[in-house]
Amino acid sequence: MTERATGFWERFQQIPRYYIYLLLAAVVIWQILFPMPLPIAPSRATQGVYDAIAAVPDDKLILISTDWDASTQAETGPQTEALIHACLQNHKRFAIMNLQPPMGVKLANDIAERVAAEYGAEYGVDWCNWGYKYGFDNVLIAMAKNIPKTIGDDFYGDPVTDLPMMKGVQDISSIGLVIEITGLAAITEYWIGLIQGVYGTPFASAYTAVMAPGYYPFLDSDQMKGMLVGAKGAAEMEVLVHRPARATVIMNVQSWAHVLIIVLIIVGNLGYLFARTRGRQRA
Amino acid sequence: MWASLQSALQPAPTAAALVRNLILSVAGSVLLLAVLHRFLGPRGRRWLIAFVTFIGGLYLGLEYFLPVRKQILWPTGIPNPNPERAANLLTPGIEPVGIMLSVIGAFTVGLGVYSLCQVHGRNVAQRRAGWHNSLAFFLAMLAMLIFGLWAHYLPKLDTPSETKPWAESVYELLFNGLFMPLQAATFSLLAFYIASAAYRAFRIRTAEAALMMAAAFIVMIGQVPIGAWLTSALPTTGTVAFFRLEALGEWVMSWLNTPAQRGIVFGIAIGALAMSLRIWLSLERGTFFSEQG
Numbered sequence: 001m002t003e004r005a006t007g008f009w010e011r012f013q014q015i016p017r018y019y020i021y022l023l024l025a026a027v028v029i030w031q032i033l034f035p036m037p038l039p040i041a042p043s044r045a046t047q048g049v050y051d052a053i054a055a056v057p058d059d060k061l062i063l064i065s066t067d068w069d070a071s072t073q074a075e076t077g078p079q080t081e082a083l084i085h086a087c088l089q090n091h092k093r094f095a096i097m098n099l100q101p102p103m104g105v106k107l108a109n110d111i112a113e114r115v116a117a118e119y120g121a122e123y124g125v126d127w128c129n130w131g132y133k134y135g136f137d138n139v140l141i142a143m144a145k146n147i148p149k150t151i152g153d154d155f156y157g158d159p160v161t162d163l164p165m166m167k168g169v170q171d172i173s174s175i176g177l178v179i180e181i182t183g184l185a186a187i188t189e190y191w192i193g194l195i196q197g198v199y200g201t202p203f204a205s206a207y208t209a210v211m212a213p214g215y216y217p218f219l220d221s222d223q224m225k226g227m228l229v230g231a232k233g234a235a236e237m238e239v240l241v242h243r244p245a246r247a248t249v250i251m252n253v254q255s256w257a258h259v260l261i262i263v264l265i266i267v268g269n270l271g272y273l274f275a276r277t278r279g280r281q282r283a
Numbered sequence: 284m285w286a287s288l289q290s291a292l293q294p295a296p297t298a299a300a301l302v303r304n305l306i307l308s309v310a311g312s313v314l315l316l317a318v319l320h321r322f323l324g325p326r327g328r329r330w331l332i333a334f335v336t337f338i339g340g341l342y343l344g345l346e347y348f349l350p351v352r353k354q355i356l357w358p359t360g361i362p363n364p365n366p367e368r369a370a371n372l373l374t375p376g377i378e379p380v381g382i383m384l385s386v387i388g389a390f391t392v393g394l395g396v397y398s399l400c401q402v403h404g405r406n407v408a409q410r411r412a413g414w415h416n417s418l419a420f421f422l423a424m425l426a427m428l429i430f431g432l433w434a435h436y437l438p439k440l441d442t443p444s445e446t447k448p449w450a451e452s453v454y455e456l457l458f459n460g461l462f463m464p465l466q467a468a469t470f471s472l473l474a475f476y477i478a479s480a481a482y483r484a485f486r487i488r489t490a491e492a493a494l495m496m497a498a499a500f501i502v503m504i505g506q507v508p509i510g511a512w513l514t515s516a517l518p519t520t521g522t523v524a525f526f527r528l529e530a531l532g533e534w535v536m537s538w539l540n541t542p543a544q545r546g547i548v549f550g551i552a553i554g555a556l557a558m559s560l561r562i563w564l565s566l567e568r569g570t571f572f573s574e575q576g
Contacts, residue, residue, distance in 0.1 A: 038508035142381030255509035
């Protein structure tokens with residue numbers, strides 16, 4: 001009897017990984033096909049981003065640095081979309097740019113084109129795309145002094161000075177808010193060290209959930225006006241702009257996936273605990 | 284000096300000027316490299332690189348830290364060409380230097396492509412194990428390059444209703460239909476590995492592990508809507524509201540995570556400063572050509 005029980009608890013610790021993969025896939029598919037709507041309340045960090053967008057003076061631009069690619073698109077894609085909704089709903093003009101990885105500029109451009117069409121926003125008047133700019137800190141240092149010269153051509157290869165919304169845009173003082181959307185570490189440090197810290201340009205950000213914990217100190221010190229944390233932040237922004245979309249679905253899926261992982265951890269530990277107790281009793 | 288450097292770095296006004304500039308730049312670079320190669324040994328090269336690194340770091344550091352004035356380029360009496368923006372003597376050079384560094388940095392992309400072609404070309408030529416993967420690299424790179432450039436330089440459509448040119452359609456198919464899903468799928472596999480690893484490795488063997496697990500559970504549940512749903516019966520204001528899972532999750536992130544992260548950031552910053560100084564002064568072992576003695 002004791003032998004059988006010990007074997008049972010040991011088996012609890014050794015569920016084959018393929019069963020775990022199948023369970024997770026089942027939970028994901030279940031929630032995509034039959035989503036259970038759950039309440040989503042904007043956090044302080046997300047509200048901070050929205051308020052920072054709303055507070056940008058009409059004569060200034062919002063600069064959205066879309067430093068992400070397809071690998072983090074599940075989180076950063078909906079973040080970008082919700083943020084563009086927030087800009088256009090608040091009648092703010094915005095420019096997209098990209099420091100790294102280069103494919104982010106096209107992905108963000110596709111999103112901006114689609115969202116702008118919903119609001120009848122015109123390229124070059126309400127929004128524009130400055131394209132991929134190589135050089136991280138060099139780009140930021142030079143851009144702070146002279147935006148048209150540093151940026152040169154837009155995403156489509158036309159001079160940015162030809163765009164109506166760029167009239168009067170000279171240096172970083174023409175930017176009312178920088179929003180950094182990224183799945184890469186260290187880019188934020190450039191923005192805060194070279195732009196926010198030096199010129200006092202308001203700064204907000206959107207990160208993948210896994211990297212967000214590292215940036216809470218900047219939020220706490222008010223160097224960052226707000227922060228979107230992963231798909232959760234995107235879903236909260238979707239609530240604020242009244243456009244429930246992909247992130248809201250993702251949060252349902254993620255909720256139940258987290259529950260599954262917690263259940264698995266508990267099961268594994270119960271197996272470990274009982275197997276150890278049985279082992280001690282036998283000893 | 285900065286004005287002449289700035290004008291030299293401006294885009295060529297005509298195609299003929301572009302070709303002339305390109306030929307002059309390539310010829311000049313080849314000549315300079317040939318002279319350096321002929322007259323500088325490994326020791327001389329090391330000194331040259333150390334010198335350029337020191338001057339570059341000194342320039343950027345001084346420009347950042349020197350005082351600035353709106354009317355003059357401090358510390359000289361030269362009038363500031365852009366009085367709206369405070370500047371010092373070195374500030375006008377920031378733009379051309381930034382462009383120059385970007386151009387130099389862009390060469391590393393070409394170097395990367397050359398290196399990849401060399402490695403994979405050797406694999407294909409010598410039919411090494413996995414050579415078909417190297418062949419796939421060449422096919423993928425050429426396909427993206429050809430159709431990407433083709434689509435980019437096609438004349439733009441006047442009306443959106445016009446059918447897309449086939450080169451652009453092929454490029455969209457390669458980018459949106461192949462590259463993006465492949466990259467996204469690779470990253471999404473992590474979810475399965477994390478679930479499996481958490482189940483297998485996360486065991487409460489010590490008090491610290493128990494603490495970590497409690498924090499992980501609170502954050503994992505508090506960061507998703509199900510956390511708010513589970514404790515939705517609790518009031519949203521007052522002392523009890525603190526025990527709502529989303530509030531507890533926020534508390535862990537803001538009050539426990541933030542001080543720990545701040546400590547880590549301070550440590551990293553000090554380490555980075557020390558490392559930067561060592562590289563700037565060429566004191567770091569293995570920085571340049573150390574293998575050449």
